[in-house]
Amino acid sequence: MKWATRPGVHVDRAACAWLIRRFVDPAAEFVFPADPAAVPAGATPFDMRGAALGHHQGRCSFETALETFGLTTDPALEEIGHIVHEADLADERYDAPAAAGLDVLIRGLTLTSGSDHDTLTLTDRLFDGLYEQTRRQLITGRPPA
Amino acid sequence: MSRDEDWVLLAYRLPRVPSTPRSAVWRKLKRLGVAWLSDGLVALPADARTREQLEWVAEEVTEHGGEATVWLGRPLDARAVSAVAGRMTAAVAAEYGALAAEAATLRGADAVTVRRAVTRLRRELHRIQGRDFFGCPQREAARHAVDQLAAADTAGTPA
Numbered sequence: 001m002k003w004a005t006r007p008g009v010h011v012d013r014a015a016c017a018w019l020i021r022r023f024v025d026p027a028a029e030f031v032f033p034a035d036p037a038a039v040p041a042g043a044t045p046f047d048m049r050g051a052a053l054g055h056h057q058g059r060c061s062f063e064t065a066l067e068t069f070g071l072t073t074d075p076a077l078e079e080i081g082h083i084v085h086e087a088d089l090a091d092e093r094y095d096a097p098a099a100a101g102l103d104v105l106i107r108g109l110t111l112t113s114g115s116d117h118d119t120l121t122l123t124d125r126l127f128d129g130l131y132e133q134t135r136r137q138l139i140t141g142r143p144p145a
Numbered sequence: 146m147s148r149d150e151d152w153v154l155l156a157y158r159l160p161r162v163p164s165t166p167r168s169a170v171w172r173k174l175k176r177l178g179v180a181w182l183s184d185g186l187v188a189l190p191a192d193a194r195t196r197e198q199l200e201w202v203a204e205e206v207t208e209h210g211g212e213a214t215v216w217l218g219r220p221l222d223a224r225a226v227s228a229v230a231g232r233m234t235a236a237v238a239a240e241y242g243a244l245a246a247e248a249a250t251l252r253g254a255d256a257v258t259v260r261r262a263v264t265r266l267r268r269e270l271h272r273i274q275g276r277d278f279f280g281c282p283q284r285e286a287a288r289h290a291v292d293q294l295a296a297a298d299t300a301g302t303p304a
Contacts, residue, residue, distance in 0.1 A: 010197075049200055055204055090275065
């Protein structure tokens with residue numbers, strides 16, 4: 001399937017792309033039209049104004065995506081949702097100290113990446129690691145050594 | 146002005162009733178540190194982040210039955226825009242000033258109070274920095290005041 005989001009991906013779009021590829025559509029193909037009107041026919045837009053997979057009721061797009069794809073029962077994903085929310089919106093709804101670090105790391109990656117595809121290749125690895133770390137922490141009740 | 150000249154503007158209109166979404170939007174804009182140009186028109190120096198921030202506020206306004214458009218604009222009057230930037234900087238300067246003053250009054254308090262205050266003040270400093278678009282000169286003084294408070298605490302703590 002084709003998925004579309006704005007170019008210059010940052011934390012919320014990177015997290016959504018990872019979620020889509022990892023839990024929804026392993027063969028996902030991403031395109032980055034600058035204009036919402038230029039989303040190709042048949043592509044599902046996310047983290048764009050007017051998209052169902054966007055910011056709604058104070059939630060970031062990643063949190064909306066968890067709801068939409070029925071993934072809210074995974075506590076590690078829910079926790080990552082809080083981190084992405086704070087990295088993206090910083091409205092202090094959640095206590096997520098990892099958010100500040102994730103925000104600067106992805107901003108830095110965006111600055112040095114050759115393309116949005118390149119950024120997503122790197123952020124996919126980052127979120128794989130964050131997911132595993134969060135999952136283990138939830139099992140043992142403390143950060144993995 | 147120290148940043149490039151484009152500004153991102155949000156023109157919005159929300160029904161007066163219910164008042165909850167109105168005040169939620171107002172609080173959000175306040176936290177972003179926007180310049181209030183007139184009723185229902187706010188601006189921020191444009192970059193990828195501020196554009197996105199105002200786009201999502203626009204989305205929220207629309208969700209609550211209002212109207213919102215986001216614009217990219219360049220002021221034609223340099224003096225007028227430096228007055229706007231000056232007002233924004235004065236607002237964050239006052240916040241930095243209050244924070245530095247609070248840090249100063251806390252010196253000499255007991256270790257637990259100081260430690261809690263340092264955490265809280267650093268978080269507040271971070272918040273203010275988020276809306277400090279023009280490198281407000283009071284930033285360093287505020288940061289220094291909090292660092293000194295933290296150092297005083299560490300110095301008094303037995304190893």
